[in-house]
Amino acid sequence: MDALxxxxxxxxxxxxxxxxxxxxxxxxxxxxxxxxxxxGVDTSDAEQIDKLNYQLDAATWLTLAPAVSLVKQPSxxxxxxxxxxxxxxxxxxxxxxxxxxLQFEQIxxxxxxxxxxxxxxxxxxxxxxxTHLPTGYYDALLSMGAQSATTQIWSIPKQVYQIADxxxxxxxxxxxxxxxxxxxxxxxxxxxxxxxxxxAKQKMDYILLNPLHLLFADNPECASPYNPSNRxxxxxxxxxxxxxxDSINNPALDDYLSSCYxxxxxxxxxxxxxxxxVTEQKYNxxxxxxxxxxxxxxxxxxxEFTAFCKQHRDVLAMLETTQPxxxxxxxxxxxxxxxxxxxxxxxxxxxxxxxxxxxxxxxxEGSEYKHQQKLFSQDATVGAPPDPWAESxxxxxxxxxxxxxxxxxNYYFYxxxxxxxxxxxGGLRIDHVMAIRRLWWxxxxxxxxxxxYVYYPFEHLLAILKxxxxxxxxxxxxxxLGVVPPEVKEALVSSGIFSNSLFYFEKQQNDEFVNRDxxxxxxxxxxxxxxxxxxxxxxQHSDLTLKxxxxxxxxxxxxxxxxxxxxEQQRLVDFINAQDTHSDMSLNTDAxxxxxxxxxxxxxxxxxxxxxxxxxxxxxxxxxNIPGTDKEYPNWRRVLTHTCEDIFTDNASLLxxxxxxxxx
Numbered sequence: 001m002d003a004l005x006x007x008x009x010x011x012x013x014x015x016x017x018x019x020x021x022x023x024x025x026x027x028x029x030x031x032x033x034x035x036x037x038x039x040g041v042d043t044s045d046a047e048q049i050d051k052l053n054y055q056l057d058a059a060t061w062l063t064l065a066p067a068v069s070l071v072k073q074p075s076x077x078x079x080x081x082x083x084x085x086x087x088x089x090x091x092x093x094x095x096x097x098x099x100x101x102l103q104f105e106q107i108x109x110x111x112x113x114x115x116x117x118x119x120x121x122x123x124x125x126x127x128x129x130x131t132h133l134p135t136g137y138y139d140a141l142l143s144m145g146a147q148s149a150t151t152q153i154w155s156i157p158k159q160v161y162q163i164a165d166x167x168x169x170x171x172x173x174x175x176x177x178x179x180x181x182x183x184x185x186x187x188x189x190x191x192x193x194x195x196x197x198x199x200a201k202q203k204m205d206y207i208l209l210n211p212l213h214l215l216f217a218d219n220p221e222c223a224s225p226y227n228p229s230n231r232x233x234x235x236x237x238x239x240x241x242x243x244x245x246d247s248i249n250n251p252a253l254d255d256y257l258s259s260c261y262x263x264x265x266x267x268x269x270x271x272x273x274x275x276x277x278v279t280e281q282k283y284n285x286x287x288x289x290x291x292x293x294x295x296x297x298x299x300x301x302x303x304e305f306t307a308f309c310k311q312h313r314d315v316l317a318m319l320e321t322t323q324p325x326x327x328x329x330x331x332x333x334x335x336x337x338x339x340x341x342x343x344x345x346x347x348x349x350x351x352x353x354x355x356x357x358x359x360x361x362x363x364x365e366g367s368e369y370k371h372q373q374k375l376f377s378q379d380a381t382v383g384a385p386p387d388p389w390a391e392s393x394x395x396x397x398x399x400x401x402x403x404x405x406x407x408x409x410n411y412y413f414y415x416x417x418x419x420x421x422x423x424x425x426g427g428l429r430i431d432h433v434m435a436i437r438r439l440w441w442x443x444x445x446x447x448x449x450x451x452x453y454v455y456y457p458f459e460h461l462l463a464i465l466k467x468x469x470x471x472x473x474x475x476x477x478x479x480x481l482g483v484v485p486p487e488v489k490e491a492l493v494s495s496g497i498f499s500n501s502l503f504y505f506e507k508q509q510n511d512e513f514v515n516r517d518x519x520x521x522x523x524x525x526x527x528x529x530x531x532x533x534x535x536x537x538x539x540q541h542s543d544l545t546l547k548x549x550x551x552x553x554x555x556x557x558x559x560x561x562x563x564x565x566x567x568e569q570q571r572l573v574d575f576i577n578a579q580d581t582h583s584d585m586s587l588n589t590d591a592x593x594x595x596x597x598x599x600x601x602x603x604x605x606x607x608x609x610x611x612x613x614x615x616x617x618x619x620x621x622x623x624x625n626i627p628g629t630d631k632e633y634p635n636w637r638r639v640l641t642h643t644c645e646d647i648f649t650d651n652a653s654l655l656x657x658x659x660x661x662x663x664x
Contacts, residue, residue, distance in 0.1 A: 003049045008032050010056040011039065012403045014438065014453035020387050020483055027452040034443045035454055038380035039402045056404075061116045061123040064091075064142045065151035068410050070463055072156050073135070077127040079113065080142060084122040089145040091128065095138050095153065104128050107144075135470045137410075152410045159496030160469040160476040163351055165608070167662045170206035170352070171199055172526060172611040174225075174624055175238060176273060176636070179643045182242060184260065184285075185270070185278040189337035190240030191644065192354075193344055198648045200348035202655045207345070208429060208611050210530065211357045212238060212338070216366070217283065220275035223636040224625075226359045226431065227398065229366030232315045232420040234334040237282055243337050245301065246289040253288040260285070271622065272637040290329050308332045315420060318371040339424040346426075352475060353426035358417075360432040360439075361398030375405045375413055380441045383451065387482060393451065394628070395442040403456045411457075415464050422472035429500065429524070433478030436461040437488045462491060477524050477609070481505065492522075498609055499523045503602060504532055513575040516605050525607035527598060528616060530624050535598075535613075537621035539591035541565055546623070550632045576601055592619055596654050603661035610662065617651050618642055 001009075008015070013035045016026045033043045042048055060066060064080050071078055080091065087108040094101045110126040117123070133155035142149045178187030178195065192207070199207055213228035215235050225235075241247055241257065260281050293301070309316060309328050312335075321327040338354075345353030361382055362368040369376060376399045383395040406414060422428050430436075437458045442451045469476050477498040480489065492499055501523050506514045519525060528535055533543035541562055548558040566587070572594070573585045579601045585594055595616055603610060615624065618640045625635045640647070648655070 003046065003053060004029075004033075004043065006053050006057070007036065007041070007049050010053060011036060011041070012438075012455035014455060017385070017453055018483075019385065031443075031450065031452050035380065035441055035452055038377040038400070038441070038443065039404065040378065058116070058118050061118060064144060064147060064149040067151060067407070068460065069140070069151045069153045070156060070459065071130060071133060071153050073132070073158055076130045076132055076155075078130055078153065079125055079127050081116075081123055081125045082107065082144065084124050086145060086147070087124075091142060091144045093128070093130075094141045094143075095133075097138050098133065100131070100133075102128075102130070135467055137415075137467070154463055154467060156463045157466050157470055159494075160466050161473055162496055163475055166351075167607075168205040168351060168609050169202075169603070169659055169662050170204050170208060170355070170609065170611045171195075172208040172529065172613045174210040174530060174615075174636075175212070176210070176225075177615070177624065177639045179640050181643070182240065182257075184241070184282060186237055186273055186282075187639075188238050188240040189334075189341055190243050192238075192341050193240075193243070193337075195644045196341060196345050196348065196350070196353075198644055200345070200350055202648065202652075203659050205350050206352035206355050206427065206609075206611075208355045208524075209357055211359045211431070212334075213359060213362075214367070216363075217279055219365075220279040222363070222365075223273070223275050225357075225636065227361075227363050227396075228359055228368075229363060230318055230368040230371075231359055231362055232318065232368065232417055233331060234338065236286065236330040236334055237278065238337075239282070239286065239330065239333050240337060241282075241285050241289065243340070244289050244333055246293045246297065249296075250288065250292045253285060253292065256285060256288060270639065272634045273639060275637070286330060287326070289333070290326050293329065305329065305332055308335070314416065318367050320367045320370065335424065342424050342426065350426075354424075355427035355429055355475070355477065356421050356425045357429045358421045358431060360435050361396070361400075364397070364399045369399055372413060375401050375408065377402045377441075380443055382435075382439045383442045384482065385440050385451065385453075393440070393442075395451075400439060400441050400454070401456075403454060406457060407460070411460055411464060414461060415468065418464055418468045419472065422468055422474040425474060427475040427477065428469075429477040429479060430465075431479050432482075433480050433492070433497075434482070434484055434488055436465070437485060437491075458487075458491070462495060465497070466495060496522070501525050501607070502529060502532065503527045503598070504538075512571055516575075516579050516601060519602075519605045519607050521606045521608055523607040524609040524611060525602060525605060526611045526613065527595070527602065528613050531627050533623045534615040534618075534620040535595040536591045536616070536619045537623060538565075539569065539594060540621060542621040543623055543626070546626070546633065550626075550629070552626070552629065552632060572598065579604075599654070599658055600661055603658045612655075612658070614640065614644070614647065617647050617654075 013032045014027060019025050036043050061081050069078055091104040091107060112124040113127055114125040115122055135155050135157050138153045140151050140153045142151060175187045175192060178191040180187055180191055211225040211228065212234050213225060214230040214233035216222045216229050247253055316328050316331060319327050342353045380400040381395055382398050382400045384393060386393045436456060438453045438455045440451050441454050465476055477500055478492050479500040481502060499520055499522060501520065508514055537543050544558055544561050547553045569587055573587060576585050576597050577583045583597055585597055599612060622638045624638050626633045629635060
């Protein structure tokens with residue numbers, strides 16, 4: 001292997017992949033060089049290449065242990081590397097936080113797990129048996145003769161946090177779309193609080209949220225929760241004014257809200273959120289809350305705020321702000337209200353409660369990228385290779401993280417990110433979970449087909465998910481739609497991570513829908529999500545009409561897609577009728593009747609998690625997002641037609657029947 005090829009391998013630059021067509025694709029050397037160059041490597045500098053190869057390979061054998069040592073439960077062994085000629089020494093391990101000090105003698109008797117030859121010396125890797133360590137991260141000191149090394153031991157459970165093995169029913173929502181009871185034009189935590197009560201009454205166990213990440217208050221039209229400013233911070237627009245203690249006895253706020261309500265009340269039947277108006281009105285109200293807190297907040301609340309800022313100091317430091325105390329206050333309020341909603345779920349007997357959603361990346365214009373810029377590659381963005389829905393591939397425009405920099409400070413960035421998104425919820429859905437294994441990189445804004453896969457430290461990132469899920473008592477769902485490497489699917493299953501299936505895409509090779517009983521058990525099953533049309537819209541072809549209306553497709557393509565959709569509808573009708581011998585569905589059946597029959601049918605599936613989308617219960621026709629569009633269609637703005645209470649009232653008998661099916 002030549003030096004450059006070795007560096008490609010050690011740096012995680014992919015060599016090949018299998019296209020969705022089955023075609024075997026080998027990346028060109030020039031494309032792979034682009035990936036290295038985006039990581040700051042001069043591919044024409046032979047000396048730099050040799051130095052990096054040495055650091056990433058040979059040098060790892062010259063220290064007793066790496067910066068991070070993975071200790072998997074229940075085997076509980078610590079791997080160390082020593083020069084074979086030093087095997088007569090004893091090894092001492094000290095873990096101060098656990099008050100553990102161990103000595104290992106007769107090292108020469110340990111069977112080598114691996115070997116490496118360097119400068120005519122043989123280095124070997126051996127496994128030291130440890131007692132059981134509690135799940136977590138522990139600084140440790142290893143010493144052998146004159147040699148010593150510090151390492152952080154990660155004690156890793158076999159699986160992520162688990163709940164009792166039972167079939168669970170839940171609701172999937174985009175929080176901003178909820179009909180806001182306060183008349184402020186966007187769903188907030190008070191609407192979520194009321195929704196938790198409705199869900200609990202219908203014996204639902206969880207509510208799956210959209211990402212709640214910080215967006216752009218100074219550019220409110222950047223509304224995508226999947227293209228955020230910062231994934232470790234919350235979007236203040238979700239703060240419910242009336243839930244804040246600082247709204248009590250606040251006449252200035254009352255006067256302002258009255259004027260807002262009068263101007264917005266007549267707009268309660270709007271279809272799309274006006275983010276500019278919503279942001280202006282809510283931030284004006286936030287300032288009145290903050291002033292009241294500064295002037296009249298009790299000492300107990302002042303102390304609570306101080307404690308919050310201290311606890312979240314590192315995350316809050318990422319805020320780009322000229323008024324830090326005010327913006328820290330908003331994060332405190334948002335965090336407190338999210339905790340309130342989750343606690344309300346638990347108090348009402350919901351087994352999981354809220355499930356957060358983690359976006360795959362952040363915007364280059366945002367605070368996460370600017371604050372952590374050293375972690376990111378230069379001029380590379382992430383996307384997806386060509387697939388049946390995007391023949392030219394996709395470039396999502398999100399900056400790509402350099403896999404070698406993720407290990408900085410013992411993976412502090414990723415650990416903090418996961419912890420922030422598991423905090424105050426009962427579960428975490430990870431959008432595009434393949435990112436913990438590999439991501440498709442696009443270069444220099446070139447055609448998105450000019451890219452390659454870059455591989456990430458999968459074992460370490462998976463270990464973080466396992467540890468943090470137990471520390472935060474949160475289940476984990478990995479969104480694994482699309483082309484997923486077999487090793488990722490296997491790891492998800494063995495790690496107890498739920499996969500995420502959309503029924504639309506669960507097909508056999510003959511394009512018929514898979515048998516209900518063959519659906520995965522360790523899975524969150526959904527009929528639809530934010531990236532596909534709501535069911536009624538899908539059945540009525542509203543999404544195809546919209547695409548033609550926005551000139552995304554021409555008339556000929558529209559007709560072709562209509563014919564394909566009609567075939568899909570017939571397959572769906574056949575699926576329902578085959579699963580339920582008493583069913584007599586046809587293409588002429590009402591759209592919501594078809595949806596109800598499908599939901600009842602899928603409720604009997606073996607999938608442990610089954611989520612209904614509130615948009616479907618609201619009989620929405622408009623999608624919340626049309627993938628591949630930005631300015632053409634008002635993505636991430638469409639609101640629900642009815643209040644949550646009305647939606648649950650109208651669907652009470654259906655929800656009761658579905659719950660009965662899940663527990664029958």
